[in-house]
Amino acid sequence: xxxxxxxxxxxxxxxxxxxxxxxxxxxxxxxxxxxxxxxxxxxxxxxxxxxxxxxxxxxxxxxxxxxxxxxxxxxxxxxxxxxxxxxxxxxxxxxxxxxxxxxxxxxxxxxxxxxxxxxxxxxxxxxxxxxxxxxxxxxxxxxxxxxxxxxxxxxxxxxxxxxxxxxxxxxxxxxxxxxxxxxxxxxxxxxxxxxxxxxxxxxxxxxxxxxxxxxxxxxxxxxxxxxxxxxxxxxxxxxxxxxxxxxxxx
Ligand code: PGA
Numbered sequence: 596x597x598x599x600x601x602x603x604x605x606x607x608x609x610x611x612x613x614x615x616x617x618x619x620x621x622x623x624x625x626x627x628x629x630x631x632x633x634x635x636x637x638x639x640x641x642x643x644x645x646x647x648x649x650x651x652x653x654x655x656x657x658x659x660x661x662x663x664x665x666x667x668x669x670x671x672x673x674x675x676x677x678x679x680x681x682x683x684x685x686x687x688x689x690x691x692x693x694x695x696x697x698x699x700x701x702x703x704x705x706x707x708x709x710x711x712x713x714x715x716x717x718x719x720x721x722x723x724x725x726x727x728x729x730x731x732x733x734x735x736x737x738x739x740x741x742x743x744x745x746x747x748x749x750x751x752x753x754x755x756x757x758x759x760x761x762x763x764x765x766x767x768x769x770x771x772x773x774x775x776x777x778x779x780x781x782x783x784x785x786x787x788x789x790x791x792x793x794x795x796x797x798x799x800x801x802x803x804x805x806x807x808x809x810x811x812x813x814x815x816x817x818x819x820x821x822x823x824x825x826x827x828x829x830x831x832x833x834x835x836x837x838x839x840x841x842x843x844x845x
Pocket of ligand 1: 763764
């Protein structure tokens with residue numbers, strides 16, 4: 596049985612002032628029926644961990660380097676993330692792939708390092724609108740999966756987030772059949788590569804314009820085990836009803 600996961604990606608948003616949103620979220624969900632994760636910017640990891648200590652909210656990073664240490668100005672390592680108190684990391688987000696030229700190979704190397712350090716990795720995949728219009732969605736997702744997910748993946752250290760690039764921050768959301776098709780495809784690919792046991796235990800999140808008013812419909816789709824939420828994770832008042840919808844999805 597996969598435990599559902601509501602994950603928030605704050606992206607480049609949030610300063611110390613916004614930790615009050617985390618505290619409010621923790622108060623609203625003292626004993627949730629799903630996992631709750633917030634990935635604030637790196638500057639807030641440690642304080643976010645302190646704010647959520649002894650609560651049901653876990654903290655994750657948005658990125659980490661493939662090497663353990665070294666001359667990489669501005670980067671952070673898996674050990675630094677762990678040292679800051681976080682246990683999760685998002686990797687291969689489309690904004691990293693696009694803005695920083697990260698390839699599947701880069702994502703795979705980062706994931707391998709993060710997994711061996713003991714972090715749970717949320718690896719993002721997703722197609723552009725042009726790729727969907729050209730009926731290439733499953734080919735693209737299949738290629739990203741085989742290229743980005745390392746052989747060391749397990750049901751504990753891997754989460755996959757399906758995030759169509761055209762749905763991120765746009766208010767546009769695929770219809771349930773489109774989400775179901777991709778999630779079913781990802782599940783079958785994972786089962787084929789890692790065997791049924793591991794393949795069935797990896798959680799699959801949908802991401803891209805998840806909001807309080809569309810969350811229940813998305814969570815009703817088979818093989819959707821939760822969401823990776825950007826804009827609507829910044830305020831407890833927005834993220835809380837999404838968590839409640841996920842809990843209610845059973
Ligand atoms: P959004 O972002 O919810 O603001 O569309 C999702 C994401 O990029 O993870």
